[in-house]
Amino acid sequence: MTRNDYLDQLRAELKKNNVADMADIVSEYEQHFAFKLADGYTEEEISAKLGSPKTIAAQFDTIKETGKPASGAGFFVKLALAFTAIFEAMFYLVFLAWSIILGASSATTAVLGVCLGIRFNIEGLIPYMPYSGSLLLGLSVLGLSGIFGAATVYCFAFLKQMIRASVRWHKNTVSGNTLPPLPFNPQFRPKTKRTLRTVMLWSVIVFGVMFVIAFVVLMLQAGTAGFWHHWNWFV
Amino acid sequence: MNTQYKKGVLELCVLSMLKGRDRYGYEISETLAKRIDIADGTVYPILRKLKSDGLVTTYLSEESGGPPRKYYSLTELGRSTYDADRADYLEFAKTVESIIKENKDDKE
Numbered sequence: 001m002t003r004n005d006y007l008d009q010l011r012a013e014l015k016k017n018n019v020a021d022m023a024d025i026v027s028e029y030e031q032h033f034a035f036k037l038a039d040g041y042t043e044e045e046i047s048a049k050l051g052s053p054k055t056i057a058a059q060f061d062t063i064k065e066t067g068k069p070a071s072g073a074g075f076f077v078k079l080a081l082a083f084t085a086i087f088e089a090m091f092y093l094v095f096l097a098w099s100i101i102l103g104a105s106s107a108t109t110a111v112l113g114v115c116l117g118i119r120f121n122i123e124g125l126i127p128y129m130p131y132s133g134s135l136l137l138g139l140s141v142l143g144l145s146g147i148f149g150a151a152t153v154y155c156f157a158f159l160k161q162m163i164r165a166s167v168r169w170h171k172n173t174v175s176g177n178t179l180p181p182l183p184f185n186p187q188f189r190p191k192t193k194r195t196l197r198t199v200m201l202w203s204v205i206v207f208g209v210m211f212v213i214a215f216v217v218l219m220l221q222a223g224t225a226g227f228w229h230h231w232n233w234f235v
Numbered sequence: 236m237n238t239q240y241k242k243g244v245l246e247l248c249v250l251s252m253l254k255g256r257d258r259y260g261y262e263i264s265e266t267l268a269k270r271i272d273i274a275d276g277t278v279y280p281i282l283r284k285l286k287s288d289g290l291v292t293t294y295l296s297e298e299s300g301g302p303p304r305k306y307y308s309l310t311e312l313g314r315s316t317y318d319a320d321r322a323d324y325l326e327f328a329k330t331v332e333s334i335i336k337e338n339k340d341d342k343e
Contacts, residue, residue, distance in 0.1 A: 025279070028260050028279045029279065031259075031260065031261055031304070035261045046275075049275045051274030051276040056279075059277060059280035060283065
């Protein structure tokens, strides 16, 4: 076996046995060849005297096993992870509350919008205004409901994905496994993503435009900029 | 000679060689291979094990006309380990010697 063949085989065997510091080990054998060649031995003779690369590599492997670090997380890492989990859980609870508030806002504004549109005044909660203004304001509020609705869907998806990613991360850290980490941002199917974006866009447009129109119409009907004073809304 | 117990004493031989002065890998390998029937390549894994056990350290040293050589040097731990292991081995060898001699005498 030539020098290069020997060193190549040694590298391959070391790699197969998962031995650390391969380059360092091989350099030692390169030096051995250099010294022996200088003494007048042939590459074949040197390779034969060294012993087969497989046997040599196996001897390095046994060394590595004694100093092998324990896989998986130690006690303190687990403790730290537990504390992290507590803080994460608190954050998720707050985020969950926020998402629920968004959902409730969406539902409330939807009801308000419909009530304004069909002039259904529950318990006289909605102050007086002419029907044209009421209808326009109702549409604007429905737009607001759409904004809240899209935001609610997004936030719940975000929360779900954050929890999944975090669970994956915790599992990987504890077990030393290498499952691919999950992304933290919400993962939607392209179709859902497009729908959500369209709903959001149109909701913003409807809310903005209708609010301005409703405001102007109400002003004109009341004959004053502060139409809410004209109809005594806050008395 | 049985390779199984050669391996055990080779570590001791390497430590012994390093007790006097620092040596580079090839020097140790050559010296041992000349006197003990082992493959040339087996000393390097032993050196590496001694290093990972913290009994020796290494450093590179430039030599005139040649690549830098990797020198091995005994650590404090290596020194004390060697002294203890040496005493153990000598005691053990003496016992083994006396046992096998006794049995030889019986046969005769």
